[in-house]
Amino acid sequence: MKVVVSIGGSVLAPDLGAERIREHAAVIEQLVEDGCTVGVVVGGGSVAREYIGTARELGANEMNLDEIGIDVTRLNARLLISALGETANPSPAEDYEEAGAALKRGDVCVMGGVAPAQTTDAVGAALAEYVNADLLVYATSVPGVFSDDPNETDDATKYPELSATELVDVIAGIEMNAGSSAPVDLLAAKVIQRSGMRTVVLDGTEPERTLDAVKYGDHDGTDVIP
Ligand code: U5P
Numbered sequence: 001m002k003v004v005v006s007i008g009g010s011v012l013a014p015d016l017g018a019e020r021i022r023e024h025a026a027v028i029e030q031l032v033e034d035g036c037t038v039g040v041v042v043g044g045g046s047v048a049r050e051y052i053g054t055a056r057e058l059g060a061n062e063m064n065l066d067e068i069g070i071d072v073t074r075l076n077a078r079l080l081i082s083a084l085g086e087t088a089n090p091s092p093a094e095d096y097e098e099a100g101a102a103l104k105r106g107d108v109c110v111m112g113g114v115a116p117a118q119t120t121d122a123v124g125a126a127l128a129e130y131v132n133a134d135l136l137v138y139a140t141s142v143p144g145v146f147s148d149d150p151n152e153t154d155d156a157t158k159y160p161e162l163s164a165t166e167l168v169d170v171i172a173g174i175e176m177n178a179g180s181s182a183p184v185d186l187l188a189a190k191v192i193q194r195s196g197m198r199t200v201v202l203d204g205t206e207p208e209r210t211l212d213a214v215k216y217g218d219h220d221g222t223d224v225i226p
Contacts, residue, residue, distance in 0.1 A: 002037040002103075003214055004133045006124030008140045009045020009076050011204035016047070016079075018209075024085035027207045030107055031214060032087060037107045039099060039131060041124040042080055042092075048072035066116035073112025073120055081110050096130040103131055121184040125191035125199075136197050137213055140202025142183035144221040149182070158193055161223045164193040182220075196226035 005028070012024055012080075029040050047053035048069045058221050069149070069216035077092035093099035095109040102109035114218055121138070128136040145167060162170065171189040174182040183201045192199050200213050202221030 001035070001135065001214070002039075002131060002133045003031065003137060004039040004041065004119060004124055004131065005137045005139060005210055006041045007043065007080075008138075008186040008203060009048060009073065009120075010108035010141045011044055011139055012042055013047070013079060015074055018083075019124055021079050021083050023207045025080060027211045028080075028084060029087060030211055032108060034215060036214065037103055037131075039103055039126055039127050039133070040077075040080065040111070041120050041121040042077040042110065042112050043058065044069050044072040044076060044112070047076070057170070063116050066113075070113035070116070075112075077110045078111040084108055088207075096127055096145045100131050101129055118187055119185050121188035122191060125184075125188040125195070125197065128197050128199075129191055130193040135214060136192070136199040137197070137210055138174065138184055138201045139207070139210050140183050140201060141203075142201075143203030145170055145201050146174075146223075147181050159222050161225060162194070164189070164199075164224055164226055167224050168193050168201075192224060197224075198226060199224035 028038055051067045051068050051072055055065055074092045081088045088108045088110050089102040093109055094101055095114055099109045099111050121215055144158040145160050146156040150156040168189045171182050171186050175186050198217060200221055200223055202209050202213055202219045209219055
């Protein structure tokens with residue numbers, strides 16, 4: 001089974017703790033041991049937001065801020081690579097071809113962002129499409145796809161299952177509210193829709209949940225059915 005796991009930066013390295021990163025690496029190693037081909041996309045988390053905030057105050061424009069964000073996602077990717085050692089590509093893949101080549105060599109492929117004006121949510125979906133993955137998993141701090149932003153609205157309900165078209169509609173609605181945190185962004189949802197990629201959005205704060213979702217289809221998040 002070929003799987004792409006997109007790990008939010010806030011889930012991988014909320015405090016830059018080594019133990020947490022080791023736990024995520026252990027899950028990836030277990031997937032490989034179980035016969036999976038694994039691509040991993042790593043987000044920027046709070047460190048990226050802090051760098052972006054400071055650079056914005058200094059007058060950097062949005063493209064420059066995105067480049068800073070990409071650099072931080074690659075730093076986080078390097079942390080995961082450090083924990084994976086020989087199993088992984090030695091440095092974060094900078095585009096999909098490089099990532100695909102690493103997978104063909106039999107490495108775990110780890111990457112961060114690739115180009116401005118998007119987030120690593122979209123990179124995860126694009127990598128999954130590029131390598132024809134069987135499954136895309138978003139291990140995020142938002143434990144599924146909700147009818148509304150659960151941080152803002154008490155009566156937001158979680159969808160156990162959605163079609164890709166429903167996913168696009170829900171995310172488009174959430175993204176209309178400025179500053180709200182959608183579990184995946186709209187571009188990612190659109191790529192999932194066009195590729196017909198089977199996708200799971202789950203709570204990534206416990207790394208083993210990704211393992212259960214891939215191995216047994218067992219999770220409390222949201223299944224996106226093509
Ligand atoms: N980013 C990009 N392009 C990418 C990935 C990330 O511009 O391909 C920037 C965005 O500014 C994003 C930040 O908000 O890096 C951190 O990534 P993420 O944690 O939001 O995915």
